Amino acid sequence: MPNDSRQHPNADVRMRGFAERISTDAAFAWLNAELDRQGRLPLEVVALDGAAGRVLAEKVTSKVNVPDFQRAMMDGYALRAEDIAAASSQTPIEIEVLANCFPGKSFDGTVGPGQAVRIMTGAPLPAGVDSVLPVELTRTIDQRVSAIASLPAGKNLGSVGEDVGCGDHLLSPGRVLRPQDIGLLFSIGRSHVSVVRRPRVRIVVTGDELLPAGAQPQGNRIVDANGPMLLALVARDGGVPNHPGIVADNPEAILAAISEDADVILTSGGSSVGQEDHVPTLLAKHGQLAVHGVAMRPAGPIGMGVLNDRLVILLPGNPVACLWGYDLLAGHAIRQLGGRGADWPYRKYVGRLTRDLVSPVGRLDYVRVAISEGNVTPVTSSGASVLSSTTRADGFLVIPTETEGYAAAADVEVFLYD
Amino acid sequence: MPNDSRQHPNADVRMRGFAERISTDAAFAWLNAELDRQGRLPLEVVALDGAAGRVLAEKVTSKVNVPDFQRAMMDGYALRAEDIAAASSQTPIEIEVLANCFPGKSFDGTVGPGQAVRIMTGAPLPAGVDSVLPVELTRTIDQRVSAIASLPAGKNLGSVGEDVGCGDHLLSPGRVLRPQDIGLLFSIGRSHVSVVRRPRVRIVVTGDELLPAGAQPQGNRIVDANGPMLLALVARDGGVPNHPGIVADNPEAILAAISEDADVILTSGGSSVGQEDHVPTLLAKHGQLAVHGVAMRPAGPIGMGVLNDRLVILLPGNPVACLWGYDLLAGHAIRQLGGRGADWPYRKYVGRLTRDLVSPVGRLDYVRVAISEGNVTPVTSSGASVLSSTTRADGFLVIPTETEGYAAAADVEVFLYD
Numbered sequence: 001m002p003n004d005s006r007q008h009p010n011a012d013v014r015m016r017g018f019a020e021r022i023s024t025d026a027a028f029a030w031l032n033a034e035l036d037r038q039g040r041l042p043l044e045v046v047a048l049d050g051a052a053g054r055v056l057a058e059k060v061t062s063k064v065n066v067p068d069f070q071r072a073m074m075d076g077y078a079l080r081a082e083d084i085a086a087a088s089s090q091t092p093i094e095i096e097v098l099a100n101c102f103p104g105k106s107f108d109g110t111v112g113p114g115q116a117v118r119i120m121t122g123a124p125l126p127a128g129v130d131s132v133l134p135v136e137l138t139r140t141i142d143q144r145v146s147a148i149a150s151l152p153a154g155k156n157l158g159s160v161g162e163d164v165g166c167g168d169h170l171l172s173p174g175r176v177l178r179p180q181d182i183g184l185l186f187s188i189g190r191s192h193v194s195v196v197r198r199p200r201v202r203i204v205v206t207g208d209e210l211l212p213a214g215a216q217p218q219g220n221r222i223v224d225a226n227g228p229m230l231l232a233l234v235a236r237d238g239g240v241p242n243h244p245g246i247v248a249d250n251p252e253a254i255l256a257a258i259s260e261d262a263d264v265i266l267t268s269g270g271s272s273v274g275q276e277d278h279v280p281t282l283l284a285k286h287g288q289l290a291v292h293g294v295a296m297r298p299a300g301p302i303g304m305g306v307l308n309d310r311l312v313i314l315l316p317g318n319p320v321a322c323l324w325g326y327d328l329l330a331g332h333a334i335r336q337l338g339g340r341g342a343d344w345p346y347r348k349y350v351g352r353l354t355r356d357l358v359s360p361v362g363r364l365d366y367v368r369v370a371i372s373e374g375n376v377t378p379v380t381s382s383g384a385s386v387l388s389s390t391t392r393a394d395g396f397l398v399i400p401t402e403t404e405g406y407a408a409a410a411d412v413e414v415f416l417y418d
Numbered sequence: 419m420p421n422d423s424r425q426h427p428n429a430d431v432r433m434r435g436f437a438e439r440i441s442t443d444a445a446f447a448w449l450n451a452e453l454d455r456q457g458r459l460p461l462e463v464v465a466l467d468g469a470a471g472r473v474l475a476e477k478v479t480s481k482v483n484v485p486d487f488q489r490a491m492m493d494g495y496a497l498r499a500e501d502i503a504a505a506s507s508q509t510p511i512e513i514e515v516l517a518n519c520f521p522g523k524s525f526d527g528t529v530g531p532g533q534a535v536r537i538m539t540g541a542p543l544p545a546g547v548d549s550v551l552p553v554e555l556t557r558t559i560d561q562r563v564s565a566i567a568s569l570p571a572g573k574n575l576g577s578v579g580e581d582v583g584c585g586d587h588l589l590s591p592g593r594v595l596r597p598q599d600i601g602l603l604f605s606i607g608r609s610h611v612s613v614v615r616r617p618r619v620r621i622v623v624t625g626d627e628l629l630p631a632g633a634q635p636q637g638n639r640i641v642d643a644n645g646p647m648l649l650a651l652v653a654r655d656g657g658v659p660n661h662p663g664i665v666a667d668n669p670e671a672i673l674a675a676i677s678e679d680a681d682v683i684l685t686s687g688g689s690s691v692g693q694e695d696h697v698p699t700l701l702a703k704h705g706q707l708a709v710h711g712v713a714m715r716p717a718g719p720i721g722m723g724v725l726n727d728r729l730v731i732l733l734p735g736n737p738v739a740c741l742w743g744y745d746l747l748a749g750h751a752i753r754q755l756g757g758r759g760a761d762w763p764y765r766k767y768v769g770r771l772t773r774d775l776v777s778p779v780g781r782l783d784y785v786r787v788a789i790s791e792g793n794v795t796p797v798t799s800s801g802a803s804v805l806s807s808t809t810r811a812d813g814f815l816v817i818p819t820e821t822e823g824y825a826a827a828a829d830v831e832v833f834l835y836d
Contacts, residue, residue, distance in 0.1 A: 049631065052650035069638050073803065104627025106638050122627055122735065122803075124638040163804045170806065178835055179654065180741055180808040183647030187640065187737075187805060191632035209522025209540055213467065214609035220487050220524050220542040225601030232470035232597035249520075317540065319605075323598055347765065385491065385540075386581045387605060388588065390598040417596055 092146035269317030368393035510564035687735030786811035
């Protein structure tokens with residue numbers, strides 16, 4: 001644990017400011033060690049038709065051939081190639097059509113020399129033939145069909161197991177299931193699949209100044225923006241959020257909320273070192289407050305720890321800090337517990353910075369930016385309480401801890417919010 | 419209509435092959451004209467907490483200030499800056515603390531000269547003060563608090579409307595709502611929002627050779643992969659799919675299915691010109707078969723038209739062709755009807771081709787590729803019936819109509835399936 005010394009297990013330590021903040025590297029070192037310790041969540045078996053986007057938890061091997069029969073790959077005539085070896089548009093060779101052969105319905109007779117069966121794409125190949133002559137290479141006059149070209153034996157046939165062979169290894173654990181994966185799994189006869197259970201995330205929003213989402217702001221109270229924002233973020237990252245409402249700003253209510261059954265607890269508000277910041281104190285007393293205060297802006301007052309063997313992440317109440325703290329640490333944890341990659345779900349964009357950006361060495365900075373015609377311009381309002389700055393922004397860039405910033409006209413990498 | 423002449427309104431024209439295929443450009447020209455004619459779908463009002471990812475259909479202007487009061491931006495002491503103008507760590511100035519002021523609770527008295535109120539971040543500023551001195555700039559000995567630094571008036575205050583001003587224009591129609599947008603909308607007192615209705619997409623899978631998804635493949639029958647794959651693709655593109663089951667391969671059942679209420683009808687199977695390909699014939703007879711046969715591979719037999727004023731897209735039954743036909747044309751249409759951008763939802767990647775790729779001028783080719791260490795290698799099995807080739811692939815590249823292909827070692831743009 002990098003900073004057990006920063007725990008403050010009694011209420012005397014109040015409004016003292018953060019004596020010291022650990023680096024984001026140290027914060028990630030603790031978090032990744034904790035995620036390694038927990039491992040990914042156990043699997044669950046779900047119906048395949050709701051499994052797109054889920055993370056596969058099994059190795060999929062086929063127990064069947066797809067198809068399990070030889071089939072026509074074109075609409076045309078199933079015949080023996082040798083019978084029409086001399087056919088051309090100048091010297092058409094007439095063929096005797098015995099029957100029609102449709103997908104799913106086999107022709108039970110045998111096709112003899114000079115004979116053929118009219119066959120549709122996907123239909124099983126009758127006995128006695130070796131090729132399918134496409135309809136485009138035939139001519140029909142008065143019900144009499146002639147081949148106007150030859151073809152090699154075996155042409156336009158799909159073989160047994162052409163798509164999937166019995167025993168083929170198809171998909172590996174960790175795969176985020178794609179639409180075509182779902183189709184393939186159904187095609188080999190699957191109806192259910194083992195996937196990583198989605199992390200259940202309890203969102204604990206505190207603050208007596210907050211009105212519940214859906215209310216009108218009034219007087220000295222503001223409406224909770226963080227709860228609904230975190231709900232959407234958790235769902236985006238493959239978690240199952242649970243946010244039953246604002247939690248009263250007292251130790252008993254908060255302790256009860258952060259003790260509820262979940263895979264991850266996210267708190268919003270009361271994460272700092274002020275008199276009403278109960279969450280760090282409670283976590284230190286009843287569990288472990290491993291990280292409290294990280295050298296970054298915004299979201300410096302973020303905390304992390306463990307309670308009842310569950311990961312708890314303390315997000316600041318300022319909505320911009322809440323968003324950034326979520327994206328940097330909480331989303332990382334939720335995606336990993338659910339078996340997903342650590343990478344942000346944001347697309348990247350490289351553009352030219354329109355003005356200098358300065359950041360002290362030793363602190364990581366999150367900078368909202370607007371993009372216009374390849375130019376990247378920091379969004380002017382930078383207060384951590386100005387949520388509208390994150391909706392005006394097209395994305396953000398990160399100034400790493402060891403970097404002093406970027407000069408105007410530098411090419412910078414932006415993560416897009418769209 | 420680029421190719422009304424290609425309609426075949428009677429059943430005599432069967433198994434004739436496509437006399438001519440129109441270019442993908444011409445196919446898009448027809449589709450985009452039809453999408454322009456239909457316009458985006460009408461709006462609907464939905465609860466905000468389920469609106470992340472939906473497409474905004476209104477201009478959002480705030481009717482309130484957020485916040486509607488002046489507030490502290492730091493934990494500290496609300497006071498008059500002039501009272502501590504001479505404070506420093508060498509010359510601390512003691513301040514008289516009258517009360518505590520928490521978020522959501524105002525201090526009703528007035529703060530006089532030399533006095534202060536202990537204030538928490540977010541709490542409303544009491545009357546009579548002009549600044550918040552951060553706790554880090556104070557020293558507390560035996561309950562007596564001293565300022566150890568000065569600060570300018572107005573410091574660490576959040577003003578009325580700092581986040582959102584009454585009358586501010588916040589979001590415009592067409593915005594795909596982000597987690598922070600949901601938070602912001604709640605913060606201005608919204609509980610519902612107008613969004614573009616999601617396109618209802620009826621998936622009509624035909625083919626007597628098909629067993630329903632969830633069954634075991636047996637004999638000459640294969641399990642439907644296209645229906646579940648299309649369900650997942652439509653949902654990914656913001657549509658609401660409806661696929662009640664495989665439709666019997668007869669004209670009455672198919673006509674009933676493609677006549678059902680929906681915004682878009684997607685058919686799979688029976689789209690070509692074979693004897694059992696009822697869908698084009700029915701569409702030509704009862705509506706308009708505007709496009710049938712497009713110069714591309716796979717999915718050449720794709721069709722498009724209108725029935726009961728609704729867009730109908732005829733996808734081939736071969737699963738690779740179904741996937742590609744969906745992605746090229748159907749997904750484009752569904753995203754646009756739902757107010758989304760035309761762009762593919764796939765990330766792009768540029769890598770080096772490991773071997774020549776040849777494609778005739780006049781035909782657009784879809785090529786599945788695997789990526790390894792920056793190398794882009796075409797997936798060897800290229801049959802349109804081999805769905806497993808699309809699950810082995812990391813993505814695909816497109817060889818445009820007018821291009822003869824790419825030489826080995828060329829840099830190519832790949833669209834990633836992940």
